[in-house]
Amino acid sequence: MAAPSDIEDLIGLMARLPGLGPRSARRAVLQLLKKRGPLMAPLAQAMAHVALSARDCTVCGNIGTSDLCPICADPKRDTGEICVVEDVADLWAMERAGVFRGRYHVLGGTLSALDGVRPEDLRIPQLVARVREDGAREVILALNATVDGQTTAHYIADALSGSAAQVSSLGQGVPIGGELDYLDDGTIGAALRARRRF
């Protein structure tokens, strides 16, 4: 190898990021090496800072830089509505949409008999306790429309059946900008069942 071993080590670590393979990690590191001052040093510093300061929110499981994430710390967010998501990425996607003003609960995955993921492995007991303690009016299950996601949604709905909160799930149908010709049969079926008066 032409590169010294510490540069090769850096390439090896970069290659473990999603979306980067060995070849694109090499290209990324070369780019960093060319921009050592303006890009590489600030990136290393930002990464070290976040690696040290990031922690899971003790209430909702979102990732922040203090024990309470910015959303749980925001008194303007409605505590009566809890949106349940699988993952922090889903929480961020919901926030990008900018339409939900309640709070979140990140499960950290979905139930899976195959992979041995049980309710206690997710943050489901904490959700049940939180709904009871906060007296939430509504729990919105914003889980992925996959088999595992929907299994988990059913489990949570059952677990919450004793509480006062209403349990709902995201609407299903044709995505905005979607063309029928490109949609799968399941989506078209769901959209037909969810049809509304025009």
Add this chain to the structure above:
Amino acid sequence: MAAPSDIEDLIGLMARLPGLGPRSARRAVLQLLKKRGPLMAPLAQAMAHVALSARDCTVCGNIGTSDLCPICADPKRDTGEICVVEDVADLWAMERAGVFRGRYHVLGGTLSALDGVRPEDLRIPQLVARVREDGAREVILALNATVDGQTTAHYIADALSGSAAQVSSLGQGVPIGGELDYLDDGTIGAALRARRRF
């Protein structure tokens, strides 16, 4: 944004890497956040270390962690053969092939009238001086087969015409494993001109 500003800053810096856009940078940072201990902290450390220690080899322009790169510091590499490449990435590609046992000279780009890149902006004067001082037998122009690459190759061949070194360039033709059907006309033409007795 659901992420605190320092995580957003990190995403913004990651998005400036080649091969990562805003969306994949977000995914990469989420992955890092999930693996803070095993991946994010070592990556930040490796990056900070390389950002501090990396420097351009004073002889050939390769990137190393000392004033002489591993190749220029290796007494077993033949000083009589100098392979001229545009970029460090090209040097690494040559080294991966593992067939060249001489030394390199990295130009740092190609001549370009449009972008105002002149011979003094590249490391061409250093190359001419080095060939004369080292008494190199052969200079191999391993420049990309693009218009700018070939213009630069012609310029260097002219600049070296007074020296004792023989100037050569990489062979052109059908790549190993290449199918004629998928090759462009220029490559097929070059391969026909470079035909050999079977």
